[in-house]
Amino acid sequence: MTTTVSRPAVAVRAAPAGPRRRRALTGLLYAAPTAFMVGAFFVVPLGLVAWMSLHRWPLLGVPSLNAPANYTGSTGDTLLTDAAWFTARYTVIITVLLFTTALGMALLVQRKRPGTGLFRTAFFLPAAVGFASASLLFLGLLSAEIGPFGGVVSVSGSATTALGAAILLVLWRFAGFNMLILLTGLQAIPTEVYEAAKLDGAGRWQTFTHITLPLLRATIALVLTLIVTGSLLAFDQFWILTRGGPDNSTTSLVMVIYRKAFIELDLGSAAAVSVVLLIVLVAVSLVQLAVLRDRSAP
Amino acid sequence: MKILHPVTGGALAVLFLFPLLWSGYASLRTPDGFGLENYARLFTDDSGIRGYHVLNSLTVAALTVGGTLLVATLGGYAFGRFEFPGRDALFLVTLAILMVPYATILIALYVLLGWIGLQDSLLGLSLVLIMFQLPFAIFMMRNSFAAVPRELEESAQVDGASSLGVLLRVMLPAVRPGLVTVALFAFLSSWSEFFAPLILLNSTDRFTMTLAVVNMRTATFGAIDYAALEAGVTLMAVPCLLLFMVLQRSYVRGFMSGALRG
Numbered sequence: 001m002t003t004t005v006s007r008p009a010v011a012v013r014a015a016p017a018g019p020r021r022r023r024a025l026t027g028l029l030y031a032a033p034t035a036f037m038v039g040a041f042f043v044v045p046l047g048l049v050a051w052m053s054l055h056r057w058p059l060l061g062v063p064s065l066n067a068p069a070n071y072t073g074s075t076g077d078t079l080l081t082d083a084a085w086f087t088a089r090y091t092v093i094i095t096v097l098l099f100t101t102a103l104g105m106a107l108l109v110q111r112k113r114p115g116t117g118l119f120r121t122a123f124f125l126p127a128a129v130g131f132a133s134a135s136l137l138f139l140g141l142l143s144a145e146i147g148p149f150g151g152v153v154s155v156s157g158s159a160t161t162a163l164g165a166a167i168l169l170v171l172w173r174f175a176g177f178n179m180l181i182l183l184t185g186l187q188a189i190p191t192e193v194y195e196a197a198k199l200d201g202a203g204r205w206q207t208f209t210h211i212t213l214p215l216l217r218a219t220i221a222l223v224l225t226l227i228v229t230g231s232l233l234a235f236d237q238f239w240i241l242t243r244g245g246p247d248n249s250t251t252s253l254v255m256v257i258y259r260k261a262f263i264e265l266d267l268g269s270a271a272a273v274s275v276v277l278l279i280v281l282v283a284v285s286l287v288q289l290a291v292l293r294d295r296s297a298p
Numbered sequence: 299m300k301i302l303h304p305v306t307g308g309a310l311a312v313l314f315l316f317p318l319l320w321s322g323y324a325s326l327r328t329p330d331g332f333g334l335e336n337y338a339r340l341f342t343d344d345s346g347i348r349g350y351h352v353l354n355s356l357t358v359a360a361l362t363v364g365g366t367l368l369v370a371t372l373g374g375y376a377f378g379r380f381e382f383p384g385r386d387a388l389f390l391v392t393l394a395i396l397m398v399p400y401a402t403i404l405i406a407l408y409v410l411l412g413w414i415g416l417q418d419s420l421l422g423l424s425l426v427l428i429m430f431q432l433p434f435a436i437f438m439m440r441n442s443f444a445a446v447p448r449e450l451e452e453s454a455q456v457d458g459a460s461s462l463g464v465l466l467r468v469m470l471p472a473v474r475p476g477l478v479t480v481a482l483f484a485f486l487s488s489w490s491e492f493f494a495p496l497i498l499l500n501s502t503d504r505f506t507m508t509l510a511v512v513n514m515r516t517a518t519f520g521a522i523d524y525a526a527l528e529a530g531v532t533l534m535a536v537p538c539l540l541l542f543m544v545l546q547r548s549y550v551r552g553f554m555s556g557a558l559r560g
Contacts, residue, residue, distance in 0.1 A: 020381075026461050027380025031388060034373035034436060038392050041429035045406035046398065052406060108307055115304055121546065122311035125318065128542035130490020132508050133534045137321045139515060140524040140531070146324055147524075172317060180550070233401045236492055240512055254401050258497070261405050270405050278402040285397045 049278075052271035059265040070272035079248065080256050080273065087253045090163070091231035094170055098227050101171055102178035109179075110186050120183075123176035131173060135240035138169040155242050159249035162242040166250065169237055174230075178223050185219025186212070218292050225288040229281050253277060318535070325529040336529040345517060346526065347510040352533075354420060355489060355507040361424035362488035363481050366431040370480055373432075374439020374473075375465055379451070389440070395433045400426075404497045411498060418500045426498065427488045435480045438552060442476030443469065479552030482545050486538055507534060 054067035105123055109116050126134065142165050144151025151157075155165045189212065197207050213220070235254040238244055244251035253273065261270035328335045340346050376382070377389055407426055408417065416422030446469060454468045470477075495509045505513065511530035515522055542549060 023380060024382040027376045027382035027385070030372040030376035030380065031382065031385070032372075033369045034376070034392060034432065035388055037369055037425075037429050037432060038388070038395070041407065041410075041426060042395050042398075042403070043391065045403040045410055048406035048410060049403050052409065057409075105310065108303065108310075113303060115307055119307040119311050121543075122314050125539065125542070126314060128486065128538045129318070129535045130486075130492070130508060130538065132492035132512055133490060133531050136511060136515060136527055137317055137531045137535075139522075140324060140528045141317055141320060143522075143524050145522075145524050146327075146528075148320065172314065176314065229399060233399050235401065240492075240515060243516070254493075257401070257405065261408075262497075267405055267409065274402040274405055278398060281399055281402070282397055 049271050049274050052268055053275045055268050057266070057268035057271065059262070059267060063268070066268070070268045071276075073269065079251065079259075080253075082248065083251045083253050083256045086249070086251065087232060087234065090166075090234060090252070091228060093163075093167065094231045095224065095227050097167065098171060098174060098178060099224060101175045102223065103182055105175060105179040106182035106186055110183065120176075120180075123179055125176065126173050127177040127180075129173070131236045132240060134173045135169060135236050138165065138172075139241055142168075156246055159246060162246060162250050166234075166237045166241055169241060174227075178227065181223050181226075182216070182219055185216045188219075189215045221288045221291040225284060228284055232277065232281060232284075318539070321528050321531050321535070324525060325532040327525065336525040337533075339523060340511075340526040340529045340533075343514075343523065343526065345514050345523075347507060347514070347530065350503065351505055351507045351510040354504060357420050358424050358427065358495075358506055359485055359489045361421065362427040362431065363484045365424060365428040366435050366484040367477060367481060369428060370432065370435035370439045371465075371470070371473075371477070373436050374443050374476075375469065377436065377440040378443030389436070392436050393433050395429065400430055401493060404494060408497055417498070418504060420499075420504060423495055423498045423506075424488070426494055427484075427491060430494075431480075431484045431487065434483060438476050438480050439473065442473040446472045475548055475551070478545060479548045482541060482549055483552065485541065489538065490534065 052063070053070050054065060055063040056066040056069070057063040109119050109123070129137070139155065141147050142149065142151065142153050142155060144154070153165045153168065154161045156162065193211055193215070194207065197211050202210065233254055234252045235258070238250050238252050238255055239258075242250040244255055254277075257270045257273050257277075260266050260273065325336050326332045326334070341348065373392075377385060404426075411417045411419075411422040411426075414422075416425070450468055450472065451464055454464045459467065490508060491506075492508050492512065495506045496512075499505055499509065502510070502513070507530075511527065511534065514527060514530070
C-alpha cells in the first residue's frame with residue numbers, strides 16, 4: 001500500500017537538552033522491538049537471499065560459492081522459461097479482467113441507494129475467506145463429482161479450462177477487495193466537481209473519461225500495482241486448484257521456486273529465481289510511486 | 299439506469315454469495331439427506347485432519363495477534379510521539395516490507411530459522427507472520443497515536459506518571475479502534491496463511507489446519523473426498539466470516555486509512 005511519510009505531530013517543543021535526550025532514549029527503547037523484528041526477519045533475509053543466489057546451496061550440506069551458475073544455469077531450463085511465460089500471460093489476463101470487474105462494481109455501488117450497503121458486503125465477503133480455503137472451495141465447486149456445474153470448467157481437463165478455473169476463482173476472491181480500494185478513491189472526489197461538469201453540459205461518458213478517471217489516477221495506480229504484483233507471485237490458486245497441470249501448463253514462477261528448493265533440494269537456484277522476481281516487483285512498485293509523485297500530468 | 303442498479307447489483311450479489319452458501323450446503327449433504335458425516339470423515343480418515351491441527355492454527359493465530367499488537371503498540375507509540383535518531387529511516391524500512399513480497403524471501407527465512415533452531419516450529423512461523431503484519435500495523439498505530447490530543451498525555455505527565463504509565467493508562471484506551479483493526483487483520487491473515495506454513499513447517503503433526511486440509515487434496519493420488527474437503531473449507535471460513543461481519547466497520551475504516559495516502 002502506498003503512503004507518504006508526513007511527520008506526525010510530535011510532542012517536542014523547546015525542551016531543555018536533558019529531558020529531550022531522555023525522551024529520545026525512551027523513544028528508541030519503544031522502537032527497539034520493531035527494529036529487531038524488521039532487522040532480523042526482513043533486512044537479514046533480504047541480504048541472505050542475494051548471498052544464497054551466489055552459492056551452490058543444497059538443502060542439507062555445506063554451501064560453496066558458484067556464482068553466477070545459479071543465474072546462467074537456469075537459462076536452458078524449459079520448466080522455468082515456460083513458467084515465466086505462463087506467469088506473464090496470466091498476469092496480463094488477470095489485470096485486464098480483475099481491474100475492469102472491480103471498477104465496474106465500484107461504480108455500481110458508488111452512490112448510496114437502497115441495497116448498496118448489502119451489495120458492498122456481498123461483494124467483499126469472499127475477501128474475508130483465506131485464499132487457500134477459497135481455492136479448495138472452488139476445487140469442489142467446479143468438480144464433476146459434487147459441483148453443481150458438472151465439471152464444465154474442469155481443473156484437469158485442458159490447459160484452457162484449468163486456466164479458466166483459476167481465473168474464476170481469482171475474480172471471485174479479489175474483485176470485492178479491489179472494488180473497496182477503488183471505492184475509497186471514488187468517494188474522495190468532491191461532488192461539486194461532478195455538479196460543475198453537469199452544468200457545463202458534460203454527458204455521462206464524458207464525465208467518466210474527463211473527470212472520474214483522471215482524478216482516480218493514484219488509486220488506479222495502486223490497484224494495478226497490487227494486481228500485477230499479486231499475479232506475478234501467483235501460487236495458491238495453481239498449487240491447490242490445478243496442481244500446475246495439466247502437463248505443467250499452469251505452473252507459475254513461485255511454484256518453480258518451491259520445486260527447485262524443496263523437490264530438487266537446490267536452494268541456490270531457488271534464491272536466484274527469487275532475486276530476479278524481486279527486482280521485477282520492486283521495479284513495478286517504483287513505477288507506481290513515480291505515477292503517484294507526478295501530479296502535474298493528467 | 300434506475301432499474302439497472304438493483305438488477306445488476308442483486309444478480310452480482312447472488313453470484314458472489316453462492317460459492318460460500320454452496321460450500322456450507324455441500325459440507326452437510328450426505329447420501330441420505332443432511333448430517334455431519336462429512337465433518338466426521340474430515341477428522342477420522344487416514345488422510346484427514348486431527349484436533350491438534352486446529353489447535354496449531356489457533357496457537358499461530360494467538361501468537362501472531364499478540365506479538366503484532368505488542369510490537370506495533372510500542373513501535374507506533376515511538377513513531378507517533380517521540381523524536382529519536384533514525385526514526386524516519388526505520389519507518390521507511392518497515393514500510394519497504396510491502397514492496398518486497400514475502401514469497402521471494404521465504405527461502406532465506408527458512409535457512410535463517412534453521413540457524414536459530416526455530417525451523418519447523420509454530421513460534422518461528424509466528425515470528426515471520428508478525429513481520430509480514432508490521433508495515434500495516436505500525437502505520438495504523440503510528441497514525442492512531444499521533445491523533446491523540448496532546449493535552450491528554452500532558453495532564454498525565456503533570457501527575458508524575460512515567461511514559462509507560464501514560465501509555466498503559468491514558469494512550470491505550472484512546473487508540474482502541476486502531477488496536478481492534480490491527481488484531482483483526484493479523485487474525486484473518488495468520489489463520490488463513492498457506493505459503494509460509496508450507497515452506498516453514500515440515501512435520502505433519504505441526505501443520506496448521508489450512509496446511510492439513512490442503513494436504514488432503516495434494517497428498518492423495520486416488521479419489522479426492524470433496525465433501526470432507528468442503529467441511530474443512532467451511533470450518534476454516536466460518537470464523538473469518540463471523541469476525542468480519544461483526545467488525546466490518548473497523549475493517550473498512552482501517553482499510554481506508556491504510557490504502558489511500560497517495
